[in-house]
Amino acid sequence: MPTKDAGADRPPFVEARTLVKLFGGMRVVDGVSISLAHGEMVGLIGPNGAGKTTMFNLLAGSLKPTSGEIRIDGVDISREGPDKRLMRGLGRTFQIPRPFGEMTVLENVLTGAQGQTGETHWMNFLRPGRVAAEEKAAVEKARGLLDFLLLERLALEPARVLSGGQRKLLELARILMADPQAILIDEPAAGVNPALLELIIDKIRALHAQGKTILIIEHNMEMVNRLCGRVVVMAAGKVLAQGKPADVARDPAVINAYLGGAA
Ligand SMILES: Nc1ncnc2c1ncn2[C@@H]1O[C@H](COP(=O)(O)OP(=O)(O)OP(=O)(O)O)[C@@H](O)[C@H]1O
Ligand SMILES: [Mg+2]
The missing domain is CATH 3.40.50.300 (P-loop containing nucleotide triphosphate hydrolases)
Structure with a gap:
């Protein structure tokens, strides 16, 4: 012991x-x-x-x-x-x-995803099914983080509409993806x-x-x-x-x- x-x-x-x-x-x-x-x-x-x-x-x-x-x-x-x-x-x-002001809030969060297989074009060509599954998982994770940070209802709005405080929350969501x-x-x-x-x-x-x-x-x-x-x-x-x-x-x-x- x-x-x-x-x-x-x-x-x-x-x-x-x-x-x-x-x-x-x-x-x-x-x-x-x-x-x-x-x-x-x-x-x-x-x-x-x-x-x-x-x-x-x-x-x-x-x-x-x-x-x-x-x-x-x-x-x-x-x-x-x-x-x-x-x-x-x-x-x-x-x-x-x-x-990225013209991208949606959700897309901004997804920029924080690390080591996605879909990031390599070859994997997309060789294993499209796996890439699609990972993308789906990343979107679910991003939505979960937006939910946690009370930004879920703004997920599909362009990020430029966010207030100063909401931008701080988006920063947290983005980094939490990793x-x-x-x-x-x-x-x-x-x-x-x-x-x-x-x-x-x-x-x-x-x-x-x-x-x-x-x-x-x-x-x-x-x-x-x-x-x-x-x-x-x-x-x-x-x-x-x-x-x-x-x-x-x-x-x-x-x-x-x-x-x-x-x-
Ligand atoms: N890239 C850079 N090139 C030259 N000087 C820089 C650079 N970045 C910061 N400085 C200088 O270094 C010093 C410290 O800056 P820093 O941004 O780290 O301060 P800080 O403690 O974060 O201040 P604040 O509370 O205002 O954010 C400042 O004098 C700043 O002008
Ligand atoms: Mg500073």
């Missing part, structure tokens, strides 16, 4: 080790180390321009770090691109959702009306309850307080503080960074 918690020796699901990203001469990310345990929900906060979204781009693979290392489940994946990282279970949403174990969510509350905000909080909570590992960038501190037991504060490319939201909010260095940004 195991004597200790089976998960105790597990590496973090996502780990960044002393990441650096230079843009021109600017150290936009300046030696940041963060880690997310399996199933953890963490907030990444900090003033505008702190380097938060750049961290997401580095973690998700859309930017290459100048130096440092990124691990998923203990494996160094620093050289892998976004698609490979998604296949390993790391998904992300974008700060500014840009759905069944990521971890999701990086960039500003889920930005441009969202209060009623929809409650829905988004509920859905993020539900995803966490399903066991997903979640990192949320957010300026809305009420939302962060309600969702995250731990926050990491970035300012000017560095981690300034981390801990419980209430504790970091009292940290003079954190208060200074926010006031400095506002001044």
Whole structure:
């Protein structure tokens, strides 16, 4: 019989080790180390321009770090691109959702389907039946996700009709098509009306309850307080503080960074 918690020796699901990203001469990310345990929900906060979204781009693979290392489940994946990282279970949403406006909501969600046999023209030629079955399954899955996110009634509308908050929900649906174990969510509350905000909080909570590992960038501190037991504060490319939201909010260095940004 195991004597200790089976998960105790597990590496973090996502780990960044002393990441650096230079843009021109600017150290936009300046030696940041963060880690997310399996199933953890963490907030990444900090003033505008702190380097938060750049961290997401580095973690998700859309930017290459100048130096440092990124691990998923203990494996160094620093050289892998976004698609490979998604296949390993790391998904992300974008700060500014840009759905294909003329495509339907459902079609937009389907763009998140990964590794579909039908993606190769040869398979379509050789195994049309199998491709059709997979497409049908993908549509059912997409409809299930739209149902979960209360967008089902808009499934056949062009995505351009969606409000800011509905676009945030569509981003979640799209990424959930790939069944990521971890999701990086960039500003889920930005441009969202209060009623929809409650829905988004509920859905993020539900995803966490399903066991997903979640990192949320957010300026809305009420939302962060309600969702995250731990926050990491970035300012000017560095981690300034981390801990419980209430504790970091009292940290003079954190208060200074926010006031400095506002001044
Ligand atoms: N592709 C780029 N090329 C040059 N500079 C960039 C690039 N992307 C971001 N920056 C700069 O890097 C800094 C950090 O930007 P980033 O978007 O990561 O900040 P953020 O913390 O997400 O801010 P916000 O809260 O406003 O979204 C900013 O000064 C920004 O202008
Ligand atoms: Mg940002």
